[in-house]
Amino acid sequence: MKNLISMRDLTKKDILQFLELAEKIEKSKIKPNLSKKLAALIFYEPSTRTQFSFATAMKKLGGQTITMRGTQSTSVQKGETFADTLKTISMYADLIIMRSAIEGSAHYASEVVDIPVINAGDGANQHPTQALLDLYSMKKTQGTLENLTIGIVGDLKFGRTVHSLVQAMSDFKPKFYFISPSFLKMPEYINEDLREKNVFFQELKDAEEKIQEMDLMYVTRIQKERFADPEDYEKVKGSYIIESAMLKGVKKKFKILHPLPRAGEISTDVDKTKYAYYFQQAKNGIYVRQAIIATLLGGTK
Amino acid sequence: MKQMKVDAIKNGTVIDHISAGKGMQVAEIINISGENEVFIGVNLQSKKIGKKDIIKIENRELTSEQVNTVALIAPQATLVIIKNYEVAKKVSLKLQENIENIVVCPNPKCITNVDNIPTKFKLVGIEPTKIRCVYCERKYNVDEISIRI
Ligand SMILES: [Zn+2]
Numbered sequence: 001m002k003n004l005i006s007m008r009d010l011t012k013k014d015i016l017q018f019l020e021l022a023e024k025i026e027k028s029k030i031k032p033n034l035s036k037k038l039a040a041l042i043f044y045e046p047s048t049r050t051q052f053s054f055a056t057a058m059k060k061l062g063g064q065t066i067t068m069r070g071t072q073s074t075s076v077q078k079g080e081t082f083a084d085t086l087k088t089i090s091m092y093a094d095l096i097i098m099r100s101a102i103e104g105s106a107h108y109a110s111e112v113v114d115i116p117v118i119n120a121g122d123g124a125n126q127h128p129t130q131a132l133l134d135l136y137s138m139k140k141t142q143g144t145l146e147n148l149t150i151g152i153v154g155d156l157k158f159g160r161t162v163h164s165l166v167q168a169m170s171d172f173k174p175k176f177y178f179i180s181p182s183f184l185k186m187p188e189y190i191n192e193d194l195r196e197k198n199v200f201f202q203e204l205k206d207a208e209e210k211i212q213e214m215d216l217m218y219v220t221r222i223q224k225e226r227f228a229d230p231e232d233y234e235k236v237k238g239s240y241i242i243e244s245a246m247l248k249g250v251k252k253k254f255k256i257l258h259p260l261p262r263a264g265e266i267s268t269d270v271d272k273t274k275y276a277y278y279f280q281q282a283k284n285g286i287y288v289r290q291a292i293i294a295t296l297l298g299g300t301k
Numbered sequence: 302m303k304q305m306k307v308d309a310i311k312n313g314t315v316i317d318h319i320s321a322g323k324g325m326q327v328a329e330i331i332n333i334s335g336e337n338e339v340f341i342g343v344n345l346q347s348k349k350i351g352k353k354d355i356i357k358i359e360n361r362e363l364t365s366e367q368v369n370t371v372a373l374i375a376p377q378a379t380l381v382i383i384k385n386y387e388v389a390k391k392v393s394l395k396l397q398e399n400i401e402n403i404v405v406c407p408n409p410k411c412i413t414n415v416d417n418i419p420t421k422f423k424l425v426g427i428e429p430t431k432i433r434c435v436y437c438e439r440k441y442n443v444d445e446i447s448i449r450i
Contacts, residue, residue, distance in 0.1 A: 006438060072415075082416055104412035104436025123410050125437055189440050 003110040003117045004292055006126045007168045015168060019136050021300060022284075022291035032290070032299035035062035039293065040093035042086075043120070044072040044100040049260065050120050050130075053282070054097050057289035061299065066093065072100055083112045090115045095297055098122075116296040124160050130259055131164035133288040134218070137281040138169075141255045142215055145172040153179045153207050153240055154220035154265060156186040161259045162220055163190055170194060176201040177210050181236045184226065206239060212249045217242070219258045219265050243267040247275055257281050313337070313359040313383050318347060319375040324354025327378070330370045330448055337361050350377065370403050372396050373443060376430060398424050400432060404446045411437035420449065 001014065010018075024030040039058045043051055046069065055065045068089070072082055080088075082105075089096060090113035098106045099120040106119035106126075121127040139145050150169065156162050156178055166176065166186075170193070178186050178201060185203065194201050204210060211217065219242055227233040242256060242265065255277040258266055262278070270276050294300050319327055324343050338359040347353040362382060363371070371378060372394035380392040402419040413420045413436055421435040430443040 008438060101410070102412050102415050103408060103410050104434070104438070107436050108412045108416070108418065123437070192440075 001295060003106075003119075004128050004296065005107050005110055005117065005119045007128050007131050007164045008126075010128070010168070012171045015132065015135060015171075018132055018288065018291050018295065019139055021295065022132075022136050022287040023140075025290050025294070026284075026287040030300065032294035033062050034058070034294065034297055034299045037061075037063040037094045037297050037299070038092065039063060039065045039095040039097055040089045041065055041067045041120075042089065042096060042098045042100075043067065043069050044098075044102075044105070045121070047099055047121065049282075050099060053285045054118075054120060054129075054289055054293075057286050057293055060286065061290055061294060063293070063297075072102055072105065082108075086112050089113075095293065118292060118296065121160065124158055124163075126164055127160050128164060129285070129289055129292055130161050131168045132292065133281065133285040134161070134165050134257060134259070135168055136288045137255075137257055137277060137284050138216055140284065141277060142253055145169070147173050147175075148215045149175040149177070149210075149213055151177040151179060151204075151207060151210065151214045151217040152220075153217060153242070155184045155222045155226065156180040156220075157184040158223075158226065159220045162218070163187075165218065166190060167193065170197045170199045174199060177214065178203045179205075179207045179240070181222070181240070184222065207242060208246050211246060212251070214254060215251060216254070217256045219256060219262075221258075221261070221263050221265060223263070237264065241265060241267055242270055244269045244273055247273060250275065309386055310338075310340075310357050310359050310383055311386055313357065313361055314363055315358075315381045315383060316356045316371060316375075317353070317379045317381065318350055319354040319356065319378045320350060321352035321354055323375045324356060326374050326448075327354070327371055328356055330374065331356070331358070331363055331367050366403070368392065368394065369397050369400070370448060373400060373403065373430065373432075374448075376427070396424055396427065396430065400424065403449060404432065405449050406434045406437060406439070407441060407445055407447070408434065408437045408439050411439070413437075 058065050086109050095116050097118045097120050098109055101123050103123035103125040105122050106117055110117040119126055119128055152162055224233050254275055256275050258278040321344050324341055328341055340357040342355040344352050376396055378394055381388050382390040400422040404420055404422050406413045406420055422432040425431050425433045433440045
């Protein structure tokens, strides 16, 4: 595999291979050494967490990083084109890790340069490393990815994390419950993909309804900016907050995941319960990103 | 229907069995401006598909790119090359798996629109025709898209 651009490019086998390698790295059964490698982090859209996570992963592999921030120049603007910027950077680095608000940027980058490219998020489209670390967290807590019942709560319309996750899980016979404000529902094109794959999904009015049936609850942030009227946000916000009182009678291995940062969707009183898994999930991100980088740079031997 | 003079062309191309309503769009793709005589029939009766549109262009053959584009808009159309009033060749339209630099991606946040690079789509569904942008990965019905001319 040369690049990691989209979950759509990965087979079930590819996914499981990444997760296995991440597990070996976590358990120190394998220690890839990338001490001669340099990764260029190109972040046209700020995301401190993702950037830190990648930089940490690269450093733990013994590698180095350089970082570029700023706006994505386009051929419409004066100055160096996007393609030229990428080609130049590819002369210095062994790997490009790219984040952009413009959809398809990472795919385009992979066509322009000869070194591997990792998509660290492209607008509302894909964020495959997040999806893989979510899957890793699910497998680690449940022992399997097959036949899980997963509640997905929050912004399902713009949440690319959720789109990648749903797509990636759909080969593992899941059962989904979607819980969101009506105007932040799962887009029809995603639902259509699920129907084509015969995946069960149902929309619920509130998160509590089927919580005892769920193996996992995946909560995402509802952003205030999505609301035209701030009052609507205040009204809606309350219906999508997970509190510890709601967790009575849930399954033993039930876990709550969140890609972080949260904005009040999970009440802090949940943090001390055994169901909170979001900080561990962030930690898992390091192992998974190490596994991805090592795979693309050939450091797994 | 009464036979009209325009029904027979000496040399040129006939695109028949275009599903009714798509004729003008097809005409746009093949760029009918110019010297050549063109006949566009809309909402004609067809035994094969009910109502159909038809286009006849005198003294011209289509480029393969134009043929591919017509296939995208009107997949069930048939294309006939006429030489000296006779059918010289029937070209069957075939939807291409890869549709390169023909379609505009409707997503304004797609790199192909922001950076003005050639578009690439993959055929992901037939009847109705559905295509997916290789870059932003959005899936579209063929009636949602416009053609890059
Ligand atoms: Zn696109």
